[in-house]
Amino acid sequence: xxxxxxxxxxxxxxxxSPFGKRLLSRCQRELNEDGRxxxxxxxxxxxxxxxxxxxxxxxxxxxxxxxxxHNIYFDDNVDGLDSSHPALKRMNTxxxxxCGDLLARSLLERIYxxxxxxxxxxxxxxxxxxxxxxxxxxxLNVMVYGEGEALNxxxxxxxxxxxxxxxxPRQGGLFQIxxxxxSDADPNYEGVGELLSGNHESVxxxxxxxxxxxxxxxxxxxxxxxxxxxxxxxxxxVFSYCETSDFVFSKEDRNQFYGRSEPIASKSIWFKGLIFxxxxxxxxxxxxxxxxx
Numbered sequence: 001x002x003x004x005x006x007x008x009x010x011x012x013x014x015x016x017s018p019f020g021k022r023l024l025s026r027c028q029r030e031l032n033e034d035g036r037x038x039x040x041x042x043x044x045x046x047x048x049x050x051x052x053x054x055x056x057x058x059x060x061x062x063x064x065x066x067x068x069x070h071n072i073y074f075d076d077n078v079d080g081l082d083s084s085h086p087a088l089k090r091m092n093t094x095x096x097x098x099c100g101d102l103l104a105r106s107l108l109e110r111i112y113x114x115x116x117x118x119x120x121x122x123x124x125x126x127x128x129x130x131x132x133x134x135x136x137x138x139x140l141n142v143m144v145y146g147e148g149e150a151l152n153x154x155x156x157x158x159x160x161x162x163x164x165x166x167x168x169p170r171q172g173g174l175f176q177i178x179x180x181x182x183s184d185a186d187p188n189y190e191g192v193g194e195l196l197s198g199n200h201e202s203v204x205x206x207x208x209x210x211x212x213x214x215x216x217x218x219x220x221x222x223x224x225x226x227x228x229x230x231x232x233x234x235x236x237x238v239f240s241y242c243e244t245s246d247f248v249f250s251k252e253d254r255n256q257f258y259g260r261s262e263p264i265a266s267k268s269i270w271f272k273g274l275i276f277x278x279x280x281x282x283x284x285x286x287x288x289x290x291x292x293x
Contacts, residue, residue, distance in 0.1 A: 004047035035179030036216035043211040063096040064259040086193030091152035100140040101263035135248040151225040156218030162239040172229035
């Protein structure tokens with residue numbers, strides 16, 4: 001993995017070394033204090049280009065366009081809340097998704113399944129063990145946000161999210177988060193309502209560059225990706241891990257998020273009505289940002 005990942009700055013394969021222990025301690029501290037941590041430019045520039053090249057054709061022809069109106073919970077029935085409560089404000093989300101079955105044998109899948117990364121995440125999160133998700137569609141996703149598209153405010157179902165940024169737009173497409181807005185003991189509906197009504201005092205805009213691994217507590221932290229401006233898309237890989245080895249989505253959830261409930265056996269598939277062009281990008285060695293080429 002040394003040719004793809006910066007294991008000098010982030011020695012995930014040597015966590016017992018003094019440098020590895022300092023990295024682990026730093027990430028644990030930031031996660032506890034801020035609800036998130038980053039490994040900046042963890043993925044090397046050449047590896048980013050390879051990942052983008054591997055998925056380019058599939059993004060054009062096989063991505064599912066996920067467009068829906070939703071509230072922050074992705075649930076229309078929240079116990080104890082009237083439908084008019086500000087916390088149930090409805091918003092629009094649009095993106096394009098490649099599922100895990102279409103990413104088999106890719107470099108992204110190799111990174112996702114790399115044991116030292118999984119062990120590192122488990123230790124930072126204080127979990128005895130983590131597993132790659134068993135669900136063939138949800139385990140590993142690539143999500144693209146093109147011009148005018150956004151992922152609106154939401155909470156995740158999982159305790160934490162692991163996101164690898166592959167391409168950043170020149171304008172818009174920003175990752176924003178309100179860390180620890182709720183807890184398992186306190187849903188903080190009033191605070192959620194204030195956020196959705198425009199009170200963004202608790203919101204942080206996190207400036208990420210391609211190659212950065214971003215880990216955050218998505219279950220308790222409201223987060224979004226703002227609307228992308230311009231032709232250059234935001235492209236991310238989402239790694240989903242579980243504390244059990246057999247967790248899968250329901251067929252209903254798969255259909256809602258991916259437009260299908262079963263894996264695709266063939267190597268080539270077209271989704272009716274979608275031809276989504278993703279420009280090829282490279283990485284500027286001076287700024288670390290993606291550029292069209």
